[in-house]
Amino acid sequence: MSETYLGAGSDAIRHHYDVGNEFWQIWLDPTMSYSCAMWEKPDEDLEQAQRRKLDFHVAEARAAGAARVLDVGCGWGAMLMHLVGRHGVQHAVGLTLSDAQAEYLRAIAPSSVEVLVRSWSDYQPTAPFDAIISVGAFEHFARQGLSPDEQIEAYRRFFRACREWLKPGGRLSLQTIAYGDIPRDRHLRDRFIADHIFPESELPRLADIARAAEMELEIERVRNDRGDYVKTLRAWFDRLRARRADAIAASSEEVVVRYERYLRMFAYSMELGAFTLLRLTMRRIDLPGRW
Numbered sequence: 001m002s003e004t005y006l007g008a009g010s011d012a013i014r015h016h017y018d019v020g021n022e023f024w025q026i027w028l029d030p031t032m033s034y035s036c037a038m039w040e041k042p043d044e045d046l047e048q049a050q051r052r053k054l055d056f057h058v059a060e061a062r063a064a065g066a067a068r069v070l071d072v073g074c075g076w077g078a079m080l081m082h083l084v085g086r087h088g089v090q091h092a093v094g095l096t097l098s099d100a101q102a103e104y105l106r107a108i109a110p111s112s113v114e115v116l117v118r119s120w121s122d123y124q125p126t127a128p129f130d131a132i133i134s135v136g137a138f139e140h141f142a143r144q145g146l147s148p149d150e151q152i153e154a155y156r157r158f159f160r161a162c163r164e165w166l167k168p169g170g171r172l173s174l175q176t177i178a179y180g181d182i183p184r185d186r187h188l189r190d191r192f193i194a195d196h197i198f199p200e201s202e203l204p205r206l207a208d209i210a211r212a213a214e215m216e217l218e219i220e221r222v223r224n225d226r227g228d229y230v231k232t233l234r235a236w237f238d239r240l241r242a243r244r245a246d247a248i249a250a251s252s253e254e255v256v257v258r259y260e261r262y263l264r265m266f267a268y269s270m271e272l273g274a275f276t277l278l279r280l281t282m283r284r285i286d287l288p289g290r291w
Helices: 010-017 021-027 046-061 078-086 099-108 148-165 191-197 206-213 226-242 244-250 253-272
Strands: 068-072 091-096 113-117 129-135 166-179 217-224 275-284
Touching (some): 021 099, 021 226, 046 129, 046 226, 068 078, 078 091, 091 099, 099 113, 129 148, 148 166, 148 217, 166 206, 206 275, 226 253, 244 253
Parallel strands (some): 068 091, 091 113, 129 166
16 A cells, blocks of 8 residues: 555564464464454353354354455464364455464465465455454554554554455454553553553554544444453463463563563453453445345
C-alpha cells in the first residue's frame, strides 16, 4: 500500500514471537494457539477450549467449505490447519511477520496452505476471499504514540483492505485484546508490557473499532469474553511453571521470568477489567440487487 504504515514494525513483532519455537511448544497447547481460548465446561482442558475458539471463528466467518480463506496474523498455523483439516477449505492463506512461525508452519502444512511472511499492508491477493479471520493480530495494527484519530485511521485502512479482498457478502471474524476500564494514556505509566512484551503496539477500544469500521464493514456481533482470557492466561502460566526447567533450557531464565511476570500481570488486569477480550463478526456491505 502506498500509505505510510501505522502499525508496529516487523522487528517489534519478531521481538515477541521469535523467542524460539521450542519455547512456545513447551507451554502452549498442541494446536500452538497463542490467543484466548473459548471455555464452556469446568472440566475441559486447554486444547478443547482452543479448538472451540477455532470452530467459533470458522462459523462466524462462514468459512466452512469455502474456496479461499485468509488468516491475518496466522501464528503457528492453528487456524489454517483447522480450516483445511476439519472444515474442508480448499485454499487457506496465512500472513505472519515471524520467520520462526513461518518455518514451523511450512514444515507441517499441506499444499492447500500458503504461508507468507508479509504484513497485511504489503499484501495484495490474486483473487478475492470468501472469508477473512484475524485472531490476536489486530493489537499490532496501530503503534504507540499515534493520536486517537491516527489510531482509528490505522484500523480503518485494515478494514478497507478487508472489504476490498472479500467477495460480496463476505465476513471478517476478528478477535483482539482491547482497553477496558482504563485511561487511554495508562500504558505510559505501566511500561513493562509496552517495552518488554509488545514493543510499539497499541491496543484499541471498542469505540475505536466501531468508528474505523464505518462505511467499510458492518458489525454484526460483538462478544466480550474477558473471563475466557483470565482462564487462558492462568492455564498458560500453570503449564509454563510445570515445565519451567525445560522452558529455561529452550530459551533463558530471563525470558521465562519475563513471561511469567507478563502472564500474571495480564491475568490480573483482565480480571480487574482494565483490559478485555473482544470477538467481533463483521460483514462486507453491498448494494442490494433489483427486486
